[in-house]
Amino acid sequence: MFIFTKYLSYRIKHMDNRKEKNESDAAGSDYMHGLAIDAVIFGFHDHQLKVLLMQYKRSNIYALPGGFIHKEENLEDAAHRVVSERTGLTDIYLEQFHVxxxxxxxxxxxxxxxxxxxGFEPGENHWLLQRFVSIGYYALVDFTKVTPMPDRIFDGCNWYGLNDIPPLMQDHETIVKKALESLRTNLDNKLVAFNLMPExxxxxxxxxxxxxxxxxxLLRPAFQRKILSLNILQRIAKKWTGGAHKAPYLYKFIR
Amino acid sequence: MFIFTKYLSYRIKHMDNRKEKNESDAAGSDYMHGLAIDAVIFGFHDHQLKVLLMQYKRSNIYALPGGFIHKEENLEDAAHRVVSERTGLTDIYLEQFHVxxxxxxxxxxxxxxxxxxxGFEPGENHWLLQRFVSIGYYALVDFTKVTPMPDRIFDGCNWYGLNDIPPLMQDHETIVKKALESLRTNLDNKLVAFNLMPExxxxxxxxxxxxxxxxxxLLRPAFQRKILSLNILQRIAKKWTGGAHKAPYLYKFIR
Known part of the structure; x- marks a missing residue:
C-alpha cells in the first residue's frame, strides 16, 4: 500500500492544515491504525490480463490502489469503496485473497x-510511519466499463499488461503475484472469470x-464442451461480421 | 476471538498489577491494536472431524483459540505461536483463510x-474494548500427536466434534463455518487432507x-483410483490384524 499518497489524498480532501507536528491528528484518528487494504484490479483487454496501477506525481513510483478502513466502516465496505473510487464502478466482483x-x-x-x-513534518511515532498489515483484495471488472480515476495526488491511474508491470513499491509485486495465483485457483471452482467479460x-x-x-x-473442443456443460451460458445470436466467413455465436453469462 | 481471556493470560504471564486504570498500559502497547488471530484447529478422530475449543473458567463460554500479534512479530509467526501454544506441536500445517x-x-x-x-477496571477507551479485525487461520493437525493445553485462564481446551459444537462467543461459529468451506475447497487442489492423518x-x-x-x-473404487493416480502415497506393508480376514494395506504420504 502506498501509504503516503493515501494519506495525502485524505489530507487534501479534508482541507487540513498542511503543517503537521501532532502525532494524533484528526486525519489519523478517523482510520483504524496499522491496517490497510491493497487492491489488485484485473481487467481483460486485447487478449491480455491487465492491472490498474497508480503512478505517483513527479516520480516513477508505482503502486497498487489502496486505502484505509474508517473506524466505523465494515472491512468489505472499505474494500468496495477503494475499488469504486479508482474505477467508477459500483457493482464490483471482489475477493479477499491474502493478508x-x-x-x-x-x-x-x-x-x-x-x-x-x-511540506509535512511527521513525528517519529506518526501512525503512517508505523507497521501496517495489509489485506489484499482482487477485483474482476469489465475493462470496457472502467474509467480509471487518479486523484489529486496521483498523476496516473492506468492499465498495465501483466507482462509490462513497472517496478512496484514495497511488496506490491508479491501482492500481484499472489492475487494471480488465487485467481487461477478460483477459475474453476468459483467461475470467477465471467466477471472479466463484457456483457x-x-x-x-x-x-x-x-x-x-x-x-x-487449451484445446478448443474440450474447452467448449466443459464450459457448455456448466449450463451457465445463454447463446444469443450470431455475430454479424459483414464478411463471408461463418459468424461466431455470441454468449451471455446467466448469473 | 475471546479478547478478554487472551488479555488475562497475558496479564498473568507478565505479573502486571491487577488493578488497571491506565488506558495505555504496557500490556496493550506490546501488541498491535485492533488486530487479532482466531484459529480453527481441525483434527480427525473416530471418523469425525473435530475442532479444538477453549472453555472459560467458571462459565459456559466457549471460544476459538486466539491471540494477538506482537509489534515486532510477523503475522505468520504469530499464528504459529497461537496454535503451538494450544496443541504442543511445532510443525503445523496452517492456512490463512479469511479476515x-x-x-x-x-x-x-x-x-x-x-x-x-x-477485578479489572478498564477505561472507556481501553484497547481491548475497541474494534478488532480478526484474521482467521485453520490448522490441520494429527489428532494423535496433540496434547490440548489450556492456560491459566481457561479451564478447558478440548476437542469437539463438528456436530457437537457448543454455542460460541461472538462470530466464532461463522469463523468455523468459513474455515470448513475453505478446507473443502482446498481438499483437491492443495491435497491438504494428509495433514490430518497419522503417519x-x-x-x-x-x-x-x-x-x-x-x-x-464416495465410491470406493473411484476414490482409490483417483488418490493412487496422484502418486503421493507409498504402500508400506499389510496391516497385521491377527484375524483371518484379508488385512488392508498401510500407506504413507510422500511429501
Missing part, C-alpha cells in the same frame, strides 16, 4: 522523505481469457 | 463485565476422512 503481515514489509524511511519533501462475448473470447489467466493453450 | 472485519462483530459490553468481575493409514481411513470433510459418501 500481508510481515513485520518489516515496508520501510518507513522513503515515506518519511516524501512526506517531508511535500456479450464469443467462445473464442472466453477461451482467450482462460488461456491468458492460466498462461497455457 | 473477519465487520465493524460491530463483537459487542464490548460483556467483555467489560467479565473484566470488572475479575501410516489405510485407504479406508483416508476415504473416511474425505467423506467426513465433504459430508458425503
Amino acid at each position: 500481508f503481515g510481515d513485520a518489516h514489509r515496508a520501510d518507513p524511511a522513503p515515506l518519511r522523505s516524501i512526506m517531508m519533501a511535500n 456479450e462475448f464469443t467462445m473464442n473470447d472466453l477461451q482467450a481469457l482462460y488461456e491468458t489467466i492460466l498462461d497455457k493453450k | 473477519f472485519g465487520d465493524a460491530h462483530r463483537a459487542d464490548p459490553a460483556p467483555l467489560r463485565s467479565i473484566m470488572m468481575a475479575n 501410516e493409514f489405510t485407504m479406508n481411513d483416508l476415504q473416511a476422512l474425505y467423506e467426513t470433510i465433504l459430508d458425503k459418501k
Whole structure:
C-alpha cells in the first residue's frame, strides 16, 4: 500500500492544515491504525490480463490502489469503496485473497522523505510511519466499463499488461503475484472469470481469457464442451461480421 | 476471538498489577491494536472431524483459540505461536483463510463485565474494548500427536466434534463455518487432507476422512483410483490384524 499518497489524498480532501507536528491528528484518528487494504484490479483487454496501477506525481513510483478502513466502516465496505473510487464502478466482483503481515514489509524511511519533501513534518511515532498489515483484495471488472480515476495526488491511474508491470513499491509485486495465483485457483471452482467479460462475448473470447489467466493453450473442443456443460451460458445470436466467413455465436453469462 | 481471556493470560504471564486504570498500559502497547488471530484447529478422530475449543473458567463460554500479534512479530509467526501454544506441536500445517472485519462483530459490553468481575477496571477507551479485525487461520493437525493445553485462564481446551459444537462467543461459529468451506475447497487442489492423518493409514481411513470433510459418501473404487493416480502415497506393508480376514494395506504420504 502506498501509504503516503493515501494519506495525502485524505489530507487534501479534508482541507487540513498542511503543517503537521501532532502525532494524533484528526486525519489519523478517523482510520483504524496499522491496517490497510491493497487492491489488485484485473481487467481483460486485447487478449491480455491487465492491472490498474497508480503512478505517483513527479516520480516513477508505482503502486497498487489502496486505502484505509474508517473506524466505523465494515472491512468489505472499505474494500468496495477503494475499488469504486479508482474505477467508477459500483457493482464490483471482489475477493479477499491474502493478508500481508510481515513485520518489516515496508520501510518507513522513503515515506518519511516524501512526506517531508511535500511540506509535512511527521513525528517519529506518526501512525503512517508505523507497521501496517495489509489485506489484499482482487477485483474482476469489465475493462470496457472502467474509467480509471487518479486523484489529486496521483498523476496516473492506468492499465498495465501483466507482462509490462513497472517496478512496484514495497511488496506490491508479491501482492500481484499472489492475487494471480488465487485467481487461477478460483477459475474453476468459483467461475470467477465471467466477471472479466463484457456483457456479450464469443467462445473464442472466453477461451482467450482462460488461456491468458492460466498462461497455457487449451484445446478448443474440450474447452467448449466443459464450459457448455456448466449450463451457465445463454447463446444469443450470431455475430454479424459483414464478411463471408461463418459468424461466431455470441454468449451471455446467466448469473 | 475471546479478547478478554487472551488479555488475562497475558496479564498473568507478565505479573502486571491487577488493578488497571491506565488506558495505555504496557500490556496493550506490546501488541498491535485492533488486530487479532482466531484459529480453527481441525483434527480427525473416530471418523469425525473435530475442532479444538477453549472453555472459560467458571462459565459456559466457549471460544476459538486466539491471540494477538506482537509489534515486532510477523503475522505468520504469530499464528504459529497461537496454535503451538494450544496443541504442543511445532510443525503445523496452517492456512490463512479469511479476515473477519465487520465493524460491530463483537459487542464490548460483556467483555467489560467479565473484566470488572475479575477485578479489572478498564477505561472507556481501553484497547481491548475497541474494534478488532480478526484474521482467521485453520490448522490441520494429527489428532494423535496433540496434547490440548489450556492456560491459566481457561479451564478447558478440548476437542469437539463438528456436530457437537457448543454455542460460541461472538462470530466464532461463522469463523468455523468459513474455515470448513475453505478446507473443502482446498481438499483437491492443495491435497491438504494428509495433514490430518497419522503417519501410516489405510485407504479406508483416508476415504473416511474425505467423506467426513465433504459430508458425503464416495465410491470406493473411484476414490482409490483417483488418490493412487496422484502418486503421493507409498504402500508400506499389510496391516497385521491377527484375524483371518484379508488385512488392508498401510500407506504413507510422500511429501
